[in-house]
Amino acid sequence: xxxxxxxxxxxxxxxxxxxxxxxxxxxxxxxxxxxxxxxxxxxxxxxxxxxxxxxxxxxxxxxxxxxxxxxxxxxxxxxxxxxxxxxxxxxxxxxxxxxxxxxxxxxxxxxxxxxxxxxxxxxxxxxxxxxxxxxxxxxxxxxxxxxxxxxxxxxxxxxxxxxxxxxxxxxxxxxxxxxxxxxxxxxxxxxxxxxxxxxxxxxxxxxxxxxxxxxxxxxxxxxxxxxxxxxxxxxxxxxxxxxxxxxxxxxxxxxxxxxxxxxxxxxxxxxxxxxxxxxxxxxxxxxxxxxxxxxxxxxxxxxxxxxxxxxxxxxxxxxxxxxxxxxxxxxxxxxxxxxxxxxxxxxxxxxxxxxxxxxxxxxxxxxxxxxxxxxxxxxxxxxxxxxxxxxxxxxxxxxxxxxxxxxxxxxxxxxxxxxxxxxxxxxxxxxxxxxxxxxxxxxxxxxxxxxxxxxxxxxxxxxxxxxxxxxxxxxxxxxxxxxxxxxxxxxxxxxxxxxxxxxxxxxxxxxxxxxxxxxxxxxxxxxxxxxxxxxxxxxxxxxxxxxxxxxxxxxxxxxxxxx
Numbered sequence: 133x134x135x136x137x138x139x140x141x142x143x144x145x146x147x148x149x150x151x152x153x154x155x156x157x158x159x160x161x162x163x164x165x166x167x168x169x170x171x172x173x174x175x176x177x178x179x180x181x182x183x184x185x186x187x188x189x190x191x192x193x194x195x196x197x198x199x200x201x202x203x204x205x206x207x208x209x210x211x212x213x214x215x216x217x218x219x220x221x222x223x224x225x226x227x228x229x230x231x232x233x234x235x236x237x238x239x240x241x242x243x244x245x246x247x248x249x250x251x252x253x254x255x256x257x258x259x260x261x262x263x264x265x266x267x268x269x270x271x272x273x274x275x276x277x278x279x280x281x282x283x284x285x286x287x288x289x290x291x292x293x294x295x296x297x298x299x300x301x302x303x304x305x306x307x308x309x310x311x312x313x314x315x316x317x318x319x320x321x322x323x324x325x326x327x328x329x330x331x332x333x334x335x336x337x338x339x340x341x342x343x344x345x346x347x348x349x350x351x352x353x354x355x356x357x358x359x360x361x362x363x364x365x366x367x368x369x370x371x372x373x374x375x376x377x378x379x380x381x382x383x384x385x386x387x388x389x390x391x392x393x394x395x396x397x398x399x400x401x402x403x404x405x406x407x408x409x410x411x412x413x414x415x416x417x418x419x420x421x422x423x424x425x426x427x428x429x430x431x432x433x434x435x436x437x438x439x440x441x442x443x444x445x446x447x448x449x450x451x452x453x454x455x456x457x458x459x460x461x462x463x464x465x466x467x468x469x470x471x472x473x474x475x476x477x478x479x480x481x482x483x484x485x486x487x488x489x490x491x492x493x494x495x496x497x498x499x500x501x502x503x504x505x506x507x508x509x510x511x512x513x514x515x516x517x518x519x520x521x522x523x524x525x526x527x528x529x530x531x532x533x534x535x536x537x538x539x540x541x542x543x544x545x546x547x548x549x550x551x552x553x554x555x556x557x558x559x560x561x562x563x564x565x566x567x568x569x570x571x572x573x574x575x576x577x578x579x580x581x582x583x584x585x586x587x588x589x590x591x592x593x594x595x596x597x598x599x600x601x602x603x604x605x606x607x608x609x610x611x612x613x614x615x616x617x618x619x620x621x622x623x624x625x626x627x628x629x630x631x632x633x634x635x636x637x638x639x640x641x642x643x644x645x646x647x648x649x650x651x652x653x654x655x656x657x658x659x660x661x662x663x664x665x666x667x668x669x670x671x672x673x674x675x676x677x678x679x680x681x682x683x684x685x686x687x688x689x690x691x692x693x694x695x
Contacts, residue, residue: 147184420557420616427547428564430540448494455498458483463505468523477530499538503545507596514595520573525602546600550593551579556616587676601639610636610644628679630670634684641691660688
């Protein structure tokens with residue numbers, strides 16, 4: 133902002149009439165002199181102060197003269213003035229006095245304006261200087277940071293080059309060392325090969341010499357032994373003939389008695405089995421072999437029926453694949469949350485019960501895919517975390533109670549993936565339809581896999597059976613399961629048997645103890661004796677067997693600890 137000094141202009145009120153002292157205007161020209169005597173205040177603005185001072189001093193002298201009683205010159209002159217001149221003179225004196233006492237507002241405003249402009253310019257200069265200082269500091273900081281970044285990049289580049297050189301030197305040293313070691317190994321191998329060849333030659337010569345000596349000695353002894361053996365043979369043949377005749381007679385008598393005893397045992401066993409079969413039929417019970425055959429027949433009918441027809445028909449296969457892609461991720465998204473379990477159960481039901489309904493073959497094939505997805509999830513998740521069996525078991529129960537036909541298909545798939553352990557029963561040499569098993573089909577029917585160790589097989593089957601035990605689906609009651617395992621010695625020699633017994637106790641051992649009481653305690657005592665005996669009578673040999681026996685031991689103590 134620029135300001136320029138302006139000369140103070142007189143106020144409009146300061147316009148006064150001019151007066152010519154000592155002149156005696158005529159009365160005729162009073163009005164004319166009044167009209168023409170008005171001039172701009174600027175014409176006498178410079179002499180205002182001097183005029184006012186002179187007027188003031190003249191007035192003071194006149195006043196003092198009056199006070200002294202002496203007539204003054206001004207009084208003598210004023211006495212000669214006309215009334216209009218006297219009035220004009222009085223106005224002029226009054227204007228001069230007003231001028232000396234008047235303060236011009238414009239001059240005051242101009243003074244304040246210059247002062248404010250000075251302060252404003254001073255503040256603007258200070259702010260500009262501060263901004264310049266801040267800008268210069270920022271520029272200096274940026275230069276320092278840029279120099280630091282440049283130095284850091286140079287240091288990093290030098291460090292990388294040094295690391296690269298160090299790595300190259302290490303690789304070169306390693307190559308030289310490897311080359312030197314290879315040369316040493318070749319030299320050592322060559323030396324050992326020469327030594328071994330010489331030793332082999334020496335041993336061969338010694339062996340030939342010993343063989344010649346032994347052959348001569350053996351020929352001599354053989355000749356003597358042959359004569360002695362011939363005599364002994366004749367003697368023994370005579371004694372043997374007599375003994376064989378006696379033994380044949382005794383054997384014939386024993387075989388007859390054994391045959392009669394076997395007939396009695398078979399007859400008694402047949403009667404007992406017939407009575408047991410009648411009792412089971414009456415009670416609606418089945419044998420382990422019947423349960424296994426029923427599951428195998430269901431699986432074979434499923435594979436040769438709906439699944440085969442779905443695979444052969446393009447439209448049915450497309451519909452089945454869509455359902456499988458909807459079902460499998462849902463099972464994988466399951467969490468141990470009641471809302472999540474109910475939501476996923478409902479979503480699966482929507483897939484299985486669309487409008488219009490699915491084709492029957494697609495429906496049963498989708499049930500098979502659902503059962504397989506649940507069992508695969510059990511094999512992968514339950515082996516890592518036992519608590520993940522609970523949501524899978526609850527989902528299985530929901531689907532069994534709501535989906536028609538899912539119970540039989542899930543049981544067939546369970547028996548397929550666990551072999552006979554879901555029943556439990558030994559897998560026979562023939563299939564349910566009487567077809568003999570080949571080694572490959574027998575391994576598959578037993579739930580075994582080619583690239584699976586015994587430990588992996590045990591963990592996988594135990595995880596699957598934990599879900600089945602928690603779901604209480606088609607698995608016999610725990611008492612029946614324990615009785616079937618204990619009643620088959622061939623099963624008890626497997627480490628998987630003790631592992632499954634410990635899993636069953638972990639899932640429901642305490643509840644079953646509260647239900648059956650003393651009888652269950654007797655069964656636990658029998659198992660405890662089997663795992664603590666020396667040598668143990670359960671699980672067989674091996675580290676997996678020892679580990680499974682220890683787990684069964686701990687579970688029995690846990691179940692019986694609160695009795």
